[in-house]
Amino acid sequence: MRKFFICTTALFVLFQLTVLCAFGQVTQLAPGVQKIALGTADRFTPYSFCNELPMSEALNQLGPGKLPFNVNDVKININSRGVVVEVPLDDTEQLYGFGMQIGSFNQRGLKKRPIVNDNPLNDLGYTHGPASFYVSNKGYGILINTSRYATFYCGNTAKLNNNRRDVKESNGGNSVEELYKSDNKASGYVTVDIPGAKGIEVFIFEGPDLKTVMQRYNLFSGGGALPAIWGLGVKYRVKADFNQYQVNKMAAYFRDNHIPCDVLGLEPRWQTASYSCSYVWNNSFFPTPDLFVDTMKNKGFHINLWEHAFVSPKSPLYQPLKNKAGNYLVWNGLVPDFADTAAANIFADYHRQTFVKQGISGFKMDECDNSNIAFGSATWSFPELSQFPSGIDGEQMHQLFGLLYQKTIYGIYKKLNQRTYLDVRASNAFASSYPAALYSDTYLHEEYIRMILNSGFAGMIWSPEVRESNTIKDFMRRSQTAVLSAQTLYNSWYLQNPPWLQINKEKNNKDELMENAKQVETDIRKLLNFRMSLIPYLYNAFADYHFKGIPPFRALVMDYPQDKNTFNLSDEYMIGESVLAAPLTEKMDERKVYLPEGTWYDYNTRQKYEGGKYYTIKPDLNQLPIFIKSGTILPLAKPVEYVSPDTKFEITCYVYGRANKATLFEDDGVTFNYEKGAYNSVNLLWEKNKGTVKRAGNFKKSRYVIKNWEIIN
Amino acid sequence: MRKFFICTTALFVLFQLTVLCAFGQVTQLAPGVQKIALGTADRFTPYSFCNELPMSEALNQLGPGKLPFNVNDVKININSRGVVVEVPLDDTEQLYGFGMQIGSFNQRGLKKRPIVNDNPLNDLGYTHGPASFYVSNKGYGILINTSRYATFYCGNTAKLNNNRRDVKESNGGNSVEELYKSDNKASGYVTVDIPGAKGIEVFIFEGPDLKTVMQRYNLFSGGGALPAIWGLGVKYRVKADFNQYQVNKMAAYFRDNHIPCDVLGLEPRWQTASYSCSYVWNNSFFPTPDLFVDTMKNKGFHINLWEHAFVSPKSPLYQPLKNKAGNYLVWNGLVPDFADTAAANIFADYHRQTFVKQGISGFKMDECDNSNIAFGSATWSFPELSQFPSGIDGEQMHQLFGLLYQKTIYGIYKKLNQRTYLDVRASNAFASSYPAALYSDTYLHEEYIRMILNSGFAGMIWSPEVRESNTIKDFMRRSQTAVLSAQTLYNSWYLQNPPWLQINKEKNNKDELMENAKQVETDIRKLLNFRMSLIPYLYNAFADYHFKGIPPFRALVMDYPQDKNTFNLSDEYMIGESVLAAPLTEKMDERKVYLPEGTWYDYNTRQKYEGGKYYTIKPDLNQLPIFIKSGTILPLAKPVEYVSPDTKFEITCYVYGRANKATLFEDDGVTFNYEKGAYNSVNLLWEKNKGTVKRAGNFKKSRYVIKNWEIIN
Missing domain, CATH: 2.60.40.1760 (glycosyl hydrolase (family 31))
Structure with missing residues (x-):
């Protein structure tokens, strides 16, 4: 330098x-x-x-x-x-x-x-x-x-x-x-x-x-985040007051009905106190948490715990942090001074010892975003005038709080050489390397789509979560978007049953399922299975994020910065190298799609389109509104219900156009050993009507088995 | 001290x-x-x-x-x-x-x-x-x-x-x-x-x-504002693109149909340039402004001019102010440094010479409130980072801009010993003495009512203007509130005809009047006539504002601070000493009214109510939803179509309950001579079934003629 x-x-x-x-x-x-x-x-x-x-x-x-x-x-x-x-x-x-x-x-x-x-x-x-x-x-x-x-x-x-x-x-x-x-x-x-x-x-x-x-x-910023491979599957957050028995039952529902799910998220009630947080298992809801986590692990579920960083007087963290916290309380809880490494370490050490070593695979770091309700009544966060022992003020702490919180939690996993995929309500610049997905309550589908594009300009990961819906159409459209995003998340924190069995909150909680619940479940299974099929491709896109810095989800203007038609195109985006997504919302039966230069294929109809023009598409609710760029091999896996360290993905290579290639990133999926070279590049090539697979690298196992090649012209 | x-x-x-x-x-x-x-x-x-x-x-x-x-x-x-x-x-x-x-x-x-x-x-x-x-x-x-x-x-x-x-x-x-x-x-x-x-x-x-x-x-703060007495009548703002002929025609409409109107307000097109402002009569719209103002004056109309303070390069004020302006432009216009007396004086001198001496009786000072659109695209005002020659920054200038603007304009009239009633889009603390009514585009009736109450805690004057409406009911309810406020204003800046002839904007501008336009006009005439009847009472309330500091419009909690039922009562208010208003909005056919301690009379039904309780009222659309406190004399005048310096108000004293009294403030209504004692207190007394009038003070003329006493028990 x-x-x-x-x-x-x-x-x-x-x-x-x-x-x-x-x-x-x-x-x-x-x-x-x-x-x-x-x-x-x-x-x-x-x-x-x-x-x-x-x-x-x-x-x-x-x-x-x-x-x-x-x-x-x-x-x-x-x-x-x-x-x-x-x-x-x-x-x-x-x-x-x-x-x-x-x-x-x-x-x-x-x-x-x-x-x-x-x-x-x-x-x-x-x-x-x-x-x-x-x-x-x-x-x-x-x-x-x-x-x-x-x-x-x-x-x-x-x-x-x-x-x-x-x-x-x-x-x-x-x-x-x-x-x-x-x-x-x-x-x-x-x-x-x-x-x-x-x-x-x-x-x-x-x-x-x-x-x-x-x-x-x-x-x-350190390269883009590479989440644990299981994080690219499906995450489902259960109702806030579910007990151990109810979570087990929900887990059984997924496996019995062959609906993919990798992560179950617990909401506030797992703790003895949650506003503010105790970070202590509530034994009347979870009498045997060790057993619970182990049982879930054996069924292929990772457990994610909801929390926020405001420390209850009932928490074992309260006394150690009392002199390392801001001078204002939130819900009577301490605001840890994460700008002070000592405070962050105390918080991290406790979490490592208590939860990560127990097998907890990630956290949902809530309430770190200075709630809107704070505008009316400041009680949802600390005032900007707060002072912290490190010397940072409340304004600057607000801007950094989510960033420092995720850094604190991510650090635990990094040190243990264990990968994760976190949820966090706030972030800031230079966070590209943190495998933490932002989420929101705002719940406007159009905005959720736009945020997928904007995440690519931010070095951030965005999770357009699905909750209840007004109509089945709305629910399916939102699910399509969730499948075509960085994290597929159903957040049922106030729903007794999965929303695909009943989209209406009140009826859902009265166990009044929809008449056509089984049909909707079938459609959702199809969408989520597609998500599981896409994991190898997505995982490679995230590897490109890590090693090359290329955002896995990004606006078309990033790839076509000279094309004026992309300048204001805020509802189409690229996934990885060569998939273009054009999601629909509840209002739409069809939509206009702009395809930039080149040749493109509608994934569903396999119809071929010339770029530089607008087209209208009308995908079904159980299809994914995506286009594949000519010259691409799209490697899709046979869907698994969850990703384990032993999962071998059986791949069909879909060859779009001629002279095609693609790469898959191969490693153990759960450690940082790839940083020391323990990974392969699996290079797929289609030339002269023949497909070849070349593996290069130092990872000893193979996780991808190429089963078929299918040509689309 | x-x-x-x-x-x-x-x-x-x-x-x-x-x-x-x-x-x-x-x-x-x-x-x-x-x-x-x-x-x-x-x-x-x-x-x-x-x-x-x-x-x-x-x-x-x-x-x-x-x-x-x-x-x-x-x-x-x-x-x-x-x-x-x-x-x-x-x-x-x-x-x-x-x-x-x-x-x-x-x-x-x-x-x-x-x-x-x-x-x-x-x-x-x-x-x-x-x-x-x-x-x-x-x-x-x-x-x-x-x-x-x-x-x-x-x-x-x-x-x-x-x-x-x-x-x-x-x-x-x-x-x-x-x-x-x-x-x-x-x-x-x-x-x-x-x-x-x-x-x-x-x-x-x-x-x-x-x-x-x-x-x-x-x-x-210098005592509350005492507007020119004509300001308490009705103000009507004409369509923005009306020319001299059209304004004359509108004026004739009012007089021909005996609808009270004291002030006609002109909107942007009277100027040669308006975004930013030239402050020069547009002669293609107003070929003979002197004649126009005189003609209007002879018909009893005061003329109010719309403007804002951002000075166009086309304005004669541009060169003199160029070195006394902020370093950012708004609509390519200068932002005068009103924090510098020299800049304010240049602005004031020009307005005095050009307009006030011409007979212009007031201004509508628009756009001084850092428009909301500024949040998206900053072009509706100057940035907070602006710098001004006086040393004030943009943030502080924003907070003070409306305050300094009204001070600048008000100062012209004060120096000329001429009273006025201004409109202004922004204000701040210590503005009690400025006779300038705030107004808004937000147009939610519930909020407009709440703002009447809040104005009393602010030393500010609030004008809940009426424009178009969704329904006649909405229009009448809004008109009731306008009549029961500090300024009765119809703002037709985008309406060809008075809104009571057509509430729908599009139809109004196509001259498609409502079928029942004449009936609505009759109802509005009745409401506006009530406003004119109330002027002596209102004028006294403003005198109490000036001399005693008592807000003429105020929340009930201000008079009954120990009554818990008033703590959150945000849709009833006191007008003057003893009138309680309980306005209704479009949604309501009836409403609940809380009456505090004492005895109260429904103005319309004359029914007597004991205080400390809730009642339900159902006033007609052409009635005013008010209650009169027992022990009060409500002096109501025979309505005039406008208030001139010679107007003599013919008063009927409505005596509510026993042992009653009231005061009227009497002066010329248009100069500041009252500051030197040129005013009377006209004391009305009802004792032993007999009314007496005692006049005390140094004002030589009498403007109130007590015609009748009417007893309500």
Whole structure:
């Protein structure tokens, strides 16, 4: 790494309160990753907590980056209010990112405040997964390394006396009607407002293209997460007040009815106290937890425990953490100072000893997202004015709380060389390497789909969970989306029976099943079996996320950044290298699909389509609305009911078009031994009407058995 | 005034970043008004712009105040993040205020952020009229003198190691259901978070009761506003694109059909440019504005001009203000630095010369409230990071912009000894003396009613305007509320015809009138005539606002602070001394009314009710849902079509119960001569079955002629 200095001349001398800092320090952090620093940087930033080392080799292989502007065109202004950063923006650029945004996709022209919150109405930028990070289709990304509440003006401001660039001014109008019509594409810069900061670090991730930017970002963050392979199956969370007997019964239901399920999640009642948490098994509900976990394991179920991080006075963690917690309580519970390694270690050690060693395979880390109800009545989280022994304040702690919580829990598994797949309600930047899926209560299907796309710009994993539904159609559409996402999750925390037996909450809890429950169950089994078939392909996509930084789920604009038709396309996405998903919602019987350049195949009809055009599809409720790119081999496995360390996937290779290839990633699926090279690349090749399989690598077992080749032309 | 010092010992020593300030300075500002100051106070605060002197004599007459806590129990903590203020709160206190709140009434247990905004969803505290000021039914008010975005936790936080008071802790629960049920009445303090501040002034207004707190606040702010008497009539805003001919025609409609109207408001098209504003008559729409204003005046109409403060490059104000404006533009227009007297004077001088001297009697000051659309795309206002030559930043300017704008415009009229009644989209604390009514686009009738109550806790005036409606019932209910409010306003800025002729916008603009238009017109005439009858009573209520600080419109809890049934009663209010309004909304055919202690008469049925109980009323659509307190004389005038300086009100005194009295305030109605004593108190007395009228004061004319006495028993 080389360091050099550049003079960022402050061009706009404005008024007496402006403190001008004329020199910014530019540091090359990794190939194509630069940092501009000015003033006194904050101690508690997302990057300050990133312990993962950049994946240097992979970064080197990305080749040279390129910026469409000069680094010293990025202006930083420090004044008595805070820091203002201005980044050049040309008139045609499209912007994406700001973490797991919910209400918007293309952020050009918007004002965005990526602030952690559980119920982000009004599209202000509030989200479970805030990140002060955006990317441009011109091939670069800008990350403001702050955990303060920052505001981004994405090319929608105009300055007085602006001599810097061509500024396309707001049109205005002579009436409100005219005003609404004006395109408001003012300004030649993105402006970032970071009140309270006394200095700032700006990370610049170079392209040259959008996908490479995300690769650089993810690789710089330690590489994308590779979940335990069983995490790619089906997760089902049982009703909050289920006891050991009831969970056993539910487990039996899955196996008896041959419905795939890898993970059962327990909700609050497993603990003696849950708001706040005791982290102690409630023996009247779970009299023999050791036996329970073992029994479940023998039936192929992993157990995931719900909790949050607010520590009840009834918890054994209370006394050890009392002097390592914030000065405000939540539900009378401590807020651990996760910014202090000592506090995080106490929390982690207890969890390791008590649960992970017991066989608990993951946690659902709830309530770390500063609940919306906190807006009305602050009792769902701690105030921004909170103080913590480490010195972090409540505002910055809010932005980082989910990030630090998942880091704390993930660290347990990492140290034990045991992989996991976690659930977490909040995240932030540099979290790419954490195998933790974000989830939400907001439950608008359109938004859940959009968030799959936005997750790819965030280095985050998104789980569009399914609960109850208004109609069977709605339920099936949501299930399709869940199957085509990073985690297939049914969250029945308030449902007695699986929702496919009764979509209505009240009836479900009265055991009044639907008349056509068995038919819906059959359709769901079909969808979930497809999910199980897709695991090898998905697992390879996650390996590409880890080793190459390529988001496994991503917007089409990431692969086709020059195609204008993709700029605002917020309801189609790529899965892995060559599958395009176009999910439908309850309102739709059919939908319009845009297919970018190339040739594509409808997975269901096998019909061939030329790219660059719009088509209409009408998939059934028990089909998956996906297209396969020509030149692809789609390896689909014979569905298993769950993935065990011994599972051998029996693969059929579907060959779309000619001269095809694909890769499968092969390892034990449950340890980090792949980091030391214990994995194979299983290369599938279709040439001259013949399929070949070449295995390369150091993993000794083979988990994929190629059974068939099937040609689709 | 005496000054003294008190040691506010900081009791909670927390962590290394906390900067402790052990001494706060307490100053007695006026009888029952104290200020605690600590640290370096901000330059730009609401009080720093209050030029009005306290009404000392009236303040002296209020008698001694009383606080339920010791002044040095108010804790101020200054740290690197900003300032935190903690004010004692007991378990039974009820809190109100935070300016013109929309979504909530009793603020106890809520988190409120009184931040200026035009479309305040989610009840976060955002409002057109933010004020960092709350009052307690225990008889005191707390005003944080800041124009920063502050957050109030109204008794819903709990601290670790809290040794200070009895803290009722959050109940929590073992499930989310239990959690929702918990009452969350934690904490023995209101906590205020003021990020960015380096010091603070806390104003304490003493009681001993809730109404006296508001009297002190309003009197300290210079006394309540006394609008020009014609302002209490009916205001009608014409369609935005009406030309001179069309406005004349509309004026003729009112007079021909004997529908009262005092003010006609012009919308954007009167100007050559409006987004941003030129402040120049558009001669193709108004070829002879002087003639137009004169003609209207002769017909008894006052003309009000729509505008906002963002100055178009096409405006004669642009060059003079270019160096006295913020560094960001809005609709390509300047944002005048109203915090600089020189900028305000330029703006005012131009308006005086160009419009006020022409006879323009008021302005509608639009768009000064940081539009909601600004959340998505910032173009509807300036960014918080803006800088102004005076040194104020964009955040503080936003909070103060509407306040300074109305001060600027009001100052013109004040200097000319000419009264007015303005419209403004934003306000803040210490604005009691400004005769400017807030208005909104939000248009939820329930909220508009609640805002009438909240205006009384804010020293603000609220105008629940009527536009189109879904049903005639909705329209009539809204009209009833408008008649029973501080300003009766029909805002037809997008309606060709008066809405009572066609409630549907599309049909209205196609001149398709309703079949029963004439009947609805008759009903509206009846309601508006009642408004005109009420003017003498209302005018006296405003005189009480000015001279005694008593809010003319106020929640019942202000008059009955010990009555638990009033604590959350957010849809009934007092008008003046003895009229209780209980408006209905579209959904209601009847409603429940709570009548507090005493005896009350239904105005419509004349039925007598004992207080302390709930009753059901079912007023017709053309009646007003009001009750009159026993012991009252309600003086109602024979309705006039508009109020001129020569208007003599012919009064019938309605005597409710025995031993009654009432007062009317008598002056010229249009100048500030009353400040020099040129007014009369007309005292009405009913004793021993005989009515007497006693006039006291220095105003030479009599405007009220008492014609009749009518007894209701």
